[in-house]
Amino acid sequence: FLWLATQDGLNRFDGKDFLVFNKIFDDVTVPSGNKLGRIITGNNNDLWMITSGGKLEKLNLYNHSFETLNKLTRDSVSLPPASSLYINKNNELWIGTENDGLFVYRPVNKSLNRYTAKQDSPIRLSHNHIQSIFADSRNNYWLLTKNGITVINPALKEAKRLLQSPDSSSVISYSAIDEDKEGFLWLGSFGKGLFLKRKEDTSFVPFKGFSSLQAIPSDLVVYAIKTDNEDRIWIGTYGNGLYLINKKD
Numbered sequence: 001f002l003w004l005a006t007q008d009g010l011n012r013f014d015g016k017d018f019l020v021f022n023k024i025f026d027d028v029t030v031p032s033g034n035k036l037g038r039i040i041t042g043n044n045n046d047l048w049m050i051t052s053g054g055k056l057e058k059l060n061l062y063n064h065s066f067e068t069l070n071k072l073t074r075d076s077v078s079l080p081p082a083s084s085l086y087i088n089k090n091n092e093l094w095i096g097t098e099n100d101g102l103f104v105y106r107p108v109n110k111s112l113n114r115y116t117a118k119q120d121s122p123i124r125l126s127h128n129h130i131q132s133i134f135a136d137s138r139n140n141y142w143l144l145t146k147n148g149i150t151v152i153n154p155a156l157k158e159a160k161r162l163l164q165s166p167d168s169s170s171v172i173s174y175s176a177i178d179e180d181k182e183g184f185l186w187l188g189s190f191g192k193g194l195f196l197k198r199k200e201d202t203s204f205v206p207f208k209g210f211s212s213l214q215a216i217p218s219d220l221v222v223y224a225i226k227t228d229n230e231d232r233i234w235i236g237t238y239g240n241g242l243y244l245i246n247k248k249d
Contacts, residue, residue: 001013001014002014002015003039003047004039005025005036005037005038005039005049006025006027006037007024007025007027008020008024009021009022009023009024010022010023010025010039010049010059021059021064021066023049023051023057023066024051024052025037025038025049025050025051025052026051026052026053026054029223029238031190031191031221031238031239032173032190032191033131033146033173033175033190034131034175034223035083035098037049037050037051037052038050038084038085040085040086040087041087042058042087042091043087043089043091044091045060045061045062046058046059046060046061047059047061048085048087050082050083050084050085053081054080054081054082054083054097054098055068055081055082056068056069056079056082056085056095057069072093072103072105072112073105073110073111073112076112079095079097079103080097080098080099080100081097081098081099082095082096082097082098083096083097083098083129083130083131084096084130084131084132084133085133086133086134086135086141088135088139090106090108091107091108092104092105092106092107093105093107094133094141096130096131096132096133096143097128097129097130098129099128099129100114100116100128101114101115101116101117101121101125101128101130102114102115102116102123102125102130102133102143104156113156116128123150123152123156123159124150124159124161125143125145125150125159125161126143126145126147126148126149126150126161126162126163126164127145127146127147127148127164128145129145129146130143130144130145131144131145131146131173131174131175132144132174132175132176132177134177134178134179136179136185137179137183138154139154140152140153140154141153141154142177142185144174144175144176144177144187145173145174146171146173147164147165147171147172147173148161148162148163148164148165148172148174149161149162149163149164149174149187150162162203162204163203163204172189172190172192173189173190173191174187174188174189174190175188175189175190175221175222175223176188176222176223176224176225177225178225178226178227178233179227180227180231180233180247181227181229181231182198182199182231182247183198183199184196184197184198184199185197185204186207186225186227186233186235187204187225188220188222188223188224188225188235189220189221189222190221190222191219191220191221192218192219192220193206193207193208193216193217193218193219193220193222194206194207194208194216194220194222194235195207206218216235216243217240220235220237220240221237221238221239221240222235222236222237222238223236223237223238224236231247231248232244232245232246232247233245233247
């Protein structure tokens with residue numbers, strides 16, 4: 001099935017017909033940022049989603065019942081509005097929020113940990129607003145924020161902050177990331193274009209194309225990045241169409 005998050009409901013498409021569920025998603029799109037609904041496939045025949053207002057919900061694909069998760073544990077505080085979600089192979093929930101950092105929930109022992117940008121946080125984040133969560137081929141977690149990136153190792157013991165600016169005038173908000181077949185990381189931003197990190201690089205560098213005849217604007221607003229099995233990189237933008245990067249050619 002193809003699942004679509006829209007302002008007119010949750011749509012399931014089977015190649016011929018649509019089935020529409022009464023769930024509404026945010027779709028705020030501006031050049032400086034976004035606030036979008038999310039759909040994430042779970043591990044136990046569940047479809048997780050972030051619906052309007054940052055509400056975290058899941059749909060049981062067998063009986064089409066919905067469950068809203070206001071709290072993850074009995075003793076925890078109510079979940080603040082969510083902005084991003086990642087589910088790893090251990091069924092742990094990584095929940096990025098709009099203003100309250102990161103929550104990591106382990107259903108095996110029903111533990112919940114919170115990480116923020118505060119000095120005393122066990123893992124200090126670059127910013128409390130998390131745009132996206134991504135796991136690379138080495139199982140490192142990349143948290144894209146409104147000011148830089150936080151990279152957390154698989155054991156949640158070490159973290160490093162990249163591209164963080166102490167000067168508010170030079171802050172870059174990062175929007176999307178993906179890894180290609182060679183292990184290169186492609187990073188998108190709001191209004192500052194596209195960045196690339198090769199395997200041997202210590203950090204990201206701006207990517208402006210392979211030549212002046214096929215240049216990529218340095219002020220590009222990137223909303224989506226996807227790499228495919230042919231090692232091509234698809235860059236979806238705000239107002240500038242779709243870019244297809246073919247490294248081989």
